[in-house]
Amino acid sequence: MAALEELEREYERAKRDKKFQARLTELLTTYAGRPTPLFFARRLTEKLGGAKIYLKREDLLHTGAHKINNCLGQGLLVERMGKHRVIAETGAGQHGVATATVCALLGFECVVYMGTEDMRRQELNVFRMRLLGAEVRGVESGSRTLKDAINEAMRDWVTNVRTTHYLLGSVLGAHPYPTMVRDFHRVIGREARAQILKAEGKLPAAIIACVGGGSNSIGIFYDFLKDKKVRLIGVEAGGRSEKLGDHAARFRGGSPGVLQGTYSYVLQDSGGQIALTHSVSAGLDYPSIGPEHAALRDAGRAEYVAASDAEALAATTLLARTEGIIPALESAHAVAEVVKRAPRMKKSEIVIVNVSGRGDKDIGIMRENLKLD
Amino acid sequence: MPLAFYKKPALVAYVTCGDPDLPTTREIILAAIEAGADVIELGVPFSDPVADGPVIQRASERALKHGTSLAQVLTLAAEVREHAQSTGLVIFSYLNPILRMGMAKFCKVARAAGVDGALITDLPVEEAGEYLRAMRAYDLAPVFLAAPTSPEERLKRIAEASRGFVYAVSRTGVTGARQQLADDARKLVKRLRRVTRLPIALGFGISTAEQFAEVGSFADAVVVGSAIVETVERNRGREAEAVGEFVRKLSPVTAESSVAAR
Numbered sequence: 304m305a306a307l308e309e310l311e312r313e314y315e316r317a318k319r320d321k322k323f324q325a326r327l328t329e330l331l332t333t334y335a336g337r338p339t340p341l342f343f344a345r346r347l348t349e350k351l352g353g354a355k356i357y358l359k360r361e362d363l364l365h366t367g368a369h370k371i372n373n374c375l376g377q378g379l380l381v382e383r384m385g386k387h388r389v390i391a392e393t394g395a396g397q398h399g400v401a402t403a404t405v406c407a408l409l410g411f412e413c414v415v416y417m418g419t420e421d422m423r424r425q426e427l428n429v430f431r432m433r434l435l436g437a438e439v440r441g442v443e444s445g446s447r448t449l450k451d452a453i454n455e456a457m458r459d460w461v462t463n464v465r466t467t468h469y470l471l472g473s474v475l476g477a478h479p480y481p482t483m484v485r486d487f488h489r490v491i492g493r494e495a496r497a498q499i500l501k502a503e504g505k506l507p508a509a510i511i512a513c514v515g516g517g518s519n520s521i522g523i524f525y526d527f528l529k530d531k532k533v534r535l536i537g538v539e540a541g542g543r544s545e546k547l548g549d550h551a552a553r554f555r556g557g558s559p560g561v562l563q564g565t566y567s568y569v570l571q572d573s574g575g576q577i578a579l580t581h582s583v584s585a586g587l588d589y590p591s592i593g594p595e596h597a598a599l600r601d602a603g604r605a606e607y608v609a610a611s612d613a614e615a616l617a618a619t620t621l622l623a624r625t626e627g628i629i630p631a632l633e634s635a636h637a638v639a640e641v642v643k644r645a646p647r648m649k650k651s652e653i654v655i656v657n658v659s660g661r662g663d664k665d666i667g668i669m670r671e672n673l674k675l676d
Numbered sequence: 677m678p679l680a681f682y683k684k685p686a687l688v689a690y691v692t693c694g695d696p697d698l699p700t701t702r703e704i705i706l707a708a709i710e711a712g713a714d715v716i717e718l719g720v721p722f723s724d725p726v727a728d729g730p731v732i733q734r735a736s737e738r739a740l741k742h743g744t745s746l747a748q749v750l751t752l753a754a755e756v757r758e759h760a761q762s763t764g765l766v767i768f769s770y771l772n773p774i775l776r777m778g779m780a781k782f783c784k785v786a787r788a789a790g791v792d793g794a795l796i797t798d799l800p801v802e803e804a805g806e807y808l809r810a811m812r813a814y815d816l817a818p819v820f821l822a823a824p825t826s827p828e829e830r831l832k833r834i835a836e837a838s839r840g841f842v843y844a845v846s847r848t849g850v851t852g853a854r855q856q857l858a859d860d861a862r863k864l865v866k867r868l869r870r871v872t873r874l875p876i877a878l879g880f881g882i883s884t885a886e887q888f889a890e891v892g893s894f895a896d897a898v899v900v901g902s903a904i905v906e907t908v909e910r911n912r913g914r915e916a917e918a919v920g921e922f923v924r925k926l927s928p929v930t931a932e933s934s935v936a937a938r
Contacts (some may be wrong), residue, residue, distance in 0.1 A: 304800055305825045422811065443688035444733060457726045464825060561771045562724060564798065573744040575776030577723040 306464045308422050311479040314486055315390060318486070323379060330375050333450030334408070336364045337490065341498035341655070346625040347641075354365040354508065354648035356641055356648065357655045358563040358628070359495050359523060368631065368660030369491060369519045370401035376487035378405040382467045388412045390536075394421055395586035395633060396428025396471030397660055405470075413437040415454040418446035419587045434620035447513075448588045461592040473516025474593035477564035481593055488522025496526050509534040509644070509653035512659065514607065515551070515586045517593035519659035520628050524605060534606065536644075537596060538636045540582030541609035547572070551580040552609040553592045554600060555672050560591075567594040570604045583612035583668060584632035586660075610639035616672050618642055619662065631660030632668065678838035679764040679792045680816055681714055681875050685698040685892030687927055689713040690768060690901030692735035692880075694721055694744025695908060696915065698752055704908060705756050708796055713922035714897070715764035715781030715877075716756065717795065720749050721866050727797045731902040737923030746773040746782070750789045754826065764840070766819060767794040779806055785813040791841050793817030801830070801837045807899035808837055821845050822868060824860035835872035843898065846880045852902045854881035857890065865895050888927050900926060 317323040331337040339365065344356045347614040361369040381389060389411045393399030399415040406413035415432055417440040422429050432439050446452040453475070460469040466515045474481040492510075499507055512520035512528055527533045542550030550556065553568040560569035562577055570578040570590040582588040599605035610618070615632055620641035630638055634657070641656050648654065662669065670676070689708045693701045705716050721739035723731060746769065753765050767786060774782045776795060786794065793816055799807060801820050811818045817840035822831055825848055836841060846861040847854070861878055868876050873882050881898025881930045893899075904919055911918035 304802070304830060305823075305827055379914070444737075445723065454724050458729070458850045464848055552688045559774060561798070563726060571772065571776065573776070574743075575773035576740060576748070577772070673776070 306460070307639045308576045309384065310380070313380055314479055314483050317380055317383060318435055323383070327376055327379055330489065330636050331372065333370045335375060336363060336550065338494045339363050340636065341495055341502065343502070344626050348645070350625055351642060352647040353645040353650065354652040354654045355650070356645055357499065357507070357653060357656045358626070359491065361491060361519065361636065362628070362630065362637055362661035366397070366401045366404050367663060368397040368401065369488060369522060370398045371404065371587060372522070373472065373484050373487040373518065374398070374401040374470060377468070377470045377483070378409050378411070381411060381470070382409060384468065386413070386466060389470050390414045390416065390456050390459050390462065390467055392416045392449065392452035393428075393472065394452065394588060395631065396421070396425040396432070396583065396664055397586060397631070398430050399437070399439070400435070402472070403432040403435035403469050406437060413441050414459065416452040416459070417510055418442050418447035418449065418451045421449065421452070424668055425664055426586055426667065436611060437638065446580050446582070448585065450562075450577070457563065459653060471590040474521050474595060475516045475519045475563065475565050475591065479496065481565070481595055484496055485521045485595065487617060488518050488582055488638045491519065491522040491657065492524060492526035495523055497651065499655060503653055504531050505653070507655045508532075508645050508648060509654045510636045510652060510657070511536045511538060511640050511644070512657035513538045513587060513633045515540070515589050515590060515633060517596045521593060523596055523655070523657045524599070528604065535599070535639060537605055537607040538592055538640045539607060539609045540584060540587035540636060541611040541614070542581045543612055548579045551582045551588050551590065553590065554607040555609055557590070565591060566593050567597040573583045583615060583672065584636065586631070586633040586666070588635060594614045596643050602660045608640060610636040614639040616669070619669060620673060627660035628658065629657050632660050632665045633664075634659045677681040678762055681841070681897050684896055685712070685888070686714040686877075686897035686899050687712055687923065688717060688879070688899040689838065689904055689923065690719055690820035690899060691751055692719040692721055692732055692739055692905050693749045693882040694739030695905070696738060696744070696912070697742065698744065699908070700749060700915050702752055702755055704919045707757055707916040707920035708904070709760050709763050711920045713763070713764060713805070713923060715767045715901070717901070718749055718753055718770040720746050720767065720773055722773060725770065727850055729850040729902060731909070732851055746777055748843045748846055750785050750791070751928050753786070753791050754789035764793070765791045767791055769794065769796055771796050771799045779810045783810045783816055785817060787814040791816065793819050795819040795821070797821070800835050801825060805835060819843050821909040822864065824848060824858070825866045833872045835868065837872060837875065837898060838872070841875045841877050843899065844868055844876050844878045844895065846878055846882070849880070851880055853883035857881065857887055861891070862894055866917060869933045885926050
C-alpha cells in the first residue's frame with residue numbers, strides 16, 4: 304500500500320511538472336517514433352465494400368507495439384523516485400521487450416516475469432529481452448501465461464518494494480495503475496482524433512481495438528469519449544469455443560470479481576476460483592479486464608465483442624495481402640471485427656482500427672496455424 | 677471469546693484446507709490443537725495466491741484439484757468447533773471466493789459454524805468498509821495484516837479496524853520459511869504497541885523452535901504456516917501425526933502450558 308501511495312503522489316506531481324512532460328514528449332518523438340501515422344487502407348476498404356477504413360499504426364513504434372508509450376512514462380517516474388530495479392510481467396512479450404528497452408535506455412536493472420507457455424510461443428521476444436540485458440524469469444504456475452506472470456511479479460514487488468518499481472504493462476492492478484497507464488496511452492487517441500479531422504474533416508463512426516487488459520483500446524478510446532456519436536468497440540479473445548477455459552471473453556462469460564487488486568469482470572467458477580483462459584494471442588489471454596472498460600461497458604458508452612482464434616488468423620492473412628501489413632495476433636482480433644462490421648456500414652462512414660502491434664513476434668504461431676508452406 | 681490467547685507466546689497454526697483432502701485436514705487441525713495450537717487459521721485455497729510463497733501455492737493447487745471450496749471450509753470449521761470449544765478459528769482467504777459467496781452470507785455461515793474471525797489477505801483496510809460492517813453485524817473479528825513498510829497512519833487504521841489480534845508480518849514479501857528473522861519484525865511489533873492494546877501475532881517465515889522462542893520474547897503469539905503445510909506435504913499418509921509432532925517440537929512449553937490452561 305505504501306508503495307502504491309508513493310507512486311500515486313509521484314505521478315500526480317509528474318503530471319503537473321512541465322519538465323517531466325517535455326522530456327516524455329521528446330522521448331516519444333525522437334526515440335519511440337511518435338506521432339504514428341493514420342493510414343487509409345484503400346484496398347481493404349474496397350475489398351470489404353463498406354465503411355472507409357483507417358489504420359492507426361502503433362505497430363510502427365520502436366519495439367513494435369504501443370507498449371513503449373507507457374514504459375517510457377513509467378521509466379521516467381522510476382528515475383524521479385530514485386529506484387534502480389524494475390520488474391515487469393509480460394504475456395506476448397511486447398511489454399517485456401518495451402520494458403527491457405526502456406531499462407537499457409535509462410540504465411535500470413530489469414527482471415521480466417513470463418509464463419513458460421508464453422515463453423514457448425513467443426520465443427523471439429524472450430531472446431530480444433535477453434539481448435537488451437533483461438533477466439527473463441519463467442513462471443510455471445497456473446496456466447503459465449500472463450495472469451501467472453503478474454502473480455509472480457507481485458510477489459517479487461512485495462518482497463523488494465523498497466528498491467523496486469513494478470512497471471505494470473496494462474490498465475490493471477491496484478490504483479493508480481489503471482489510471483496512470485491509460486494516461487500514458489491517451490496519446491494514441493489524441494493523435495488519431497486530430498489526424499482523422501485533418502484527413503476527412505469529420506469524426507469516425509467507430510473505433511475498433513483489441514482488449515486484453517485493455518491498454519491500447521483505452522488509449523485510443525479516451526479522447527473520443529466525449530464524442531458521443533463515435534462508437535467505441537473493444538474486441539476480446541473468443542478463443543476456440545465459448546466454453547469456460549477456451550476463451551478470454553470476460554464480458555461474455557465473466558462476472559464481477561477481484562483479481563490482482565482489481566474489481567472488474569472476471570472469468571471464474573461458481574466458487575470464485577479464477578478460470579483458465581485460452582487465446583491464440585498471448586497478449587489477450589487473461590481472465591480479467593481493466594476496470595475502466597467494465598465501467599464504460601456498464602454505462603453503455605463502449606461495446607465489447609469477441610473474435611475467435613480462427614477469425615483473427617484469417618484477418619491476419621487478409622491484412623497482410625491487401626495492405627502489406629502483418630499485424631500482431633492481438634491486433635488481428637480488431638481487424639477481424641472490421642471485416643465483419645465494415646460491409647454493414649455506409650461508404651460515407653469512417654472506421655479507425657488500432658493496429659496496436661506488428662506481427663513479427665507471432666510468425667512462429669502463424670506458421671503453425673496457417674500452413675502456407 | 678476463543679480468540680483470546682491463553683498463554684504467552686500463543687501459537688497460531690495455519691493449514692491449507694483440502695490438502696491432501698478435507699477429512700485429513702480435519703485430523704491435522706485436531707492434532708495441532710492437541711499439540712498446543714491456540715488459534716487455527718483455516719486457509720481457503722485460491723487459484724491465484726499472490727501473497728503466498730511456493731509451499732502454500734503448491735498446497736493450494738493440490739486442494740483445488742479436487743474442488744475444495746469456501747463453503748466446504750466453513751463446514752469443516754463447524755466440525756472442528758464440535759471437538760474444540762476453546763480454540764480460536766479464523767478463516768484465512770483471498771477476497772474473490774468470499775465476494776462470490778456474498779459478504780453477508782459468508783459472515784452468517786461463518787458465525788453459524790462457530791468461526792471467530794477472518795483474515796482476507798488481499799483486502800486492504802482502506803477498502804474494507806462493507807466487510808467491516810458485515811463482520812460487526814455477525815460479531816466476527818476482522819484481522820488485518822500490518823507490514824514493516826506500513827506508515828504510522830496505516831498502522832493506526834489497521835489497529836482500529838482489527839478485533840481479536842493484529843497480525844504483524846515479520847518482513848516484506850510472501851509467506852514461507854526463512855533462515856533468519858529480519859530486524860523489521862521487532863521494530864514493527866514495537867510500533868504496533870504504540871497504537872493498540874490488542875495482542876500482536878507475528879508471522880511469515882517462522883519454522884523452528886529457536887525462532888518461535890525468539891519471537892515469543894517480544895510478540896504475544898507466533899503464526900506458523902508454511903512450515904506446517906510443508907510437514908503435510910512431506911508426510912503422505914501420516915499427515916496429522918507428523919503435524920502433531922512438529923507443533924510439539926516447535927514449542928515444548930506451549931504443549932505443557934496449554935494443558936494447564938484448559
